Amino acid sequence: MENNSNRRNFLKSTTAAAGVAALSSTIARTAHAQGSDQIKFALVGCGGRGQGASQNIFKTEGNTKLVAVADAFHKKASDAVSNLSKANPDKVDVPADRIFSGFDAYKQAIDAVDDLDLVIIATPPGFKPQQFEYAVAKGKHIFMEKPVASDAPGVRRVLDAVAESKKKNLMVGIGLQRRHEAQYKETVQRIHDGAIGDVICQRVYWNGGGIWYRNRTEDQTEMAFQTNNWYHFNWLSGDQICEQHIHNLDVGCWVKGEYPVECNGMGGRGLREGGDATKSQIFDHTFCEYTFADGTKMFSQGRHLKNAWNHVAEFAHGTKGTADPSGSIQGENPFEFGRKGRQQGHQQEQHDLIAALMRGEIYNEGEYGAHSTFTAILGREACYSGKVIKWDELMEKGKDLCPGIDEYTIDSDPPPSAMPGPDGKYPVPVPGEYNPFA
Template sequence: MKKTTKLSRRDFVHTALGAGVALSAPTILGATAKGQGKTFKIGLIGCGGRGRGAAAGALEAGKILGFNVRVVATADYFKDRAVRAGKQLDVPPERCFGGASCYRDLLETDVEIVLMATAPLFRPLHLEAAVNAGKHVFIEKPVAVDPPGCRRVIAAGREAEKKGLVITAGTEMRHDWDHIKTHQAVAVEKSLGKLYAGRVSFCIGHMFWSRPINPKSAEDLVRSWQNWIALSGDHLVEQHVHNIDLANWFCGGHPVSAVGFGGRPRRPAGDMYDFFSVDYDYGEGVHIHSMCRQVNGCWNWVGHDFVYEKGHTNGNDHPKPQKSPIPASLPQGPSSHIQEQIDTLYYINKGRPVNQARAVAESTATAIMGRISAYTGWQVTWNQIMAAADESPDLFNLTLKPTAEDFEKGTVEIPKENVVPVPGQK
């Protein structure tokens, strides 16, 4: 199939929603005759740019597959955002919900699929509730900010499997066909032999607030969530998880330990680090170096490189496996953020309960393991945070504050700005 031109997430959102989601017809790949007449009702939780992008992607995915896809409810911590998104998506005001418990109101409606794009802090709680309500879910990455949150997501994934529900995740390279085929060729079919080592990077300029936030309320924290460890997980978790997920995927699972460092020389807002450098040990002598930075005026690189016995790959440059794992009837979208929505609808329609909850939770936990190591200066193991409750109870039970439940109960304590973790101190 001929490759289509890739769109950035931001460009797609502006094009789609700016036109009232009246996307072009005929569609990019054409509608499948089998899909004609099939209707899916979608609910959107989290109506910022990422959430509206997911909604636009789902609507375009429906057109590509020939389904009648409608967003019928929106929810956001701030009701005005839910209402604005509702206007763009043709959702009546009475089905636009606000407040910390807005997700509960949305899950009581007739939505079949839930798109989750709130701050990462809220995602384990919202996923549990959606699965309990019998909804299919697309959940953005990362899916948690601490080890207990990751385990909650894995548990919700197991429950979804019992119910035959689909859970797809916003780790979008697992939806990109070149990455899928390259993974099949080098990680499954071993076309390049044994994996020796690799590196993954998300080094870019400064993002978000350029001055102190001085939060006074829970609402201030939610509006500036990208700047707070407890709400975002820090940028190693919130952003770099994309690349870390690729490392886990190509290495065949999560690492056994992490040793890292980081710092905050320039960031004026919130309580996060500016940069991280982490060595992940995947066992059998395989190490992956992870680095991420959000500082202006520095060398930037977002990418990955894996070194094998017979060569190396950047993750998407060997798309010639002997056997493609992509279903022959699955259409290819113009970008991975539309493809992830195509995949969601396709597998729901096929009755094939694809479940990415464990994979994205383990990638999130891998990032969290590196963050904890950088904050403390310790070597941190997978057993300590995810598998052995008795080995290191403080790490296994590490719960960042405030929690999602604190926002619902009104018990949020405001974190201190510019007070950051110092390694080597207990």
């Protein structure tokens, strides 16, 4: 019972607890087996990824229970509870008074249960900085999906909160799941150990056929329409390069062991929603040339185009060979991970997170989550502007896509950069005219 009490104190703790962190995995497993170390979590953001992350948590060895949910839309929140309850009746305890909706619902969900341990944040990226900041302030462990923000001020806000989370000894997991897959970890480690020599060039791709689009309904305010259709608005998603291509950019920076110092790029949206700017404002293709401090390059392609070459992958070229970080190396030190032992990242990242909590251990992925997000933002701003953009300048002076976001409601106007003009068209960045600093 004393050990069980210590485990609960660890999960609730908002400061470092050295004695609890030293708990052996044998004690943790025994406590779990007795069913007395329940990990209670709240879900903020009840779409497909939020429900998916919850399902992944339920499949871990932890004694986990969902106790509160929040979403901008009540139906989405209540539907999530219904869906998750049907599949996991013993893992969900969310009565009607712990189903919250609205832009401030995340606060209610985080505060709903006094002994809440963990918060899952799976909302549109534009909203994440304020939600992450609040969860840290409340001393909760956090898993947050990528990307963690949509603009430079949001990244800075997340980095400040990450610093606070470290002071409080909080777990922070970020949904860049390739970093948890055995095939990636093994291959990247071999690259770091010199298997391909000096890395001199990388190629990363997220070329796909497209993404969902949700038509406007008559009862929606402009803010409700954009929030429900969040992928298609820069302030909410950060564009395709942030929302999806971040995975490949993150792998490239992981392989290199550093982040780029500048980027130039190009892109456009000629075919997005048939070229109809009354429906969305994001690009349908980007191409970036990232430069690292030593002058080496990472070339990036991101695209949504039907009936074209689709490819999602990463490649590293070195002085002694070439690597596919997902599991193979060719050259002087060939390697093939093979089929056996490969892991599905969305599940593995939750296995790792819950197992660490059960052992009384902490890891914090917040910094690389924020920096990989900013790598994508750097590329987007280079493509939008058509200019060479420096990392340091953009981090310091990059434009705020959602000023005053803490005060937004479902009835507010979206930020000026996303408001439709008199012709109903949304502002679309024009290279050569777009200013990333104003």
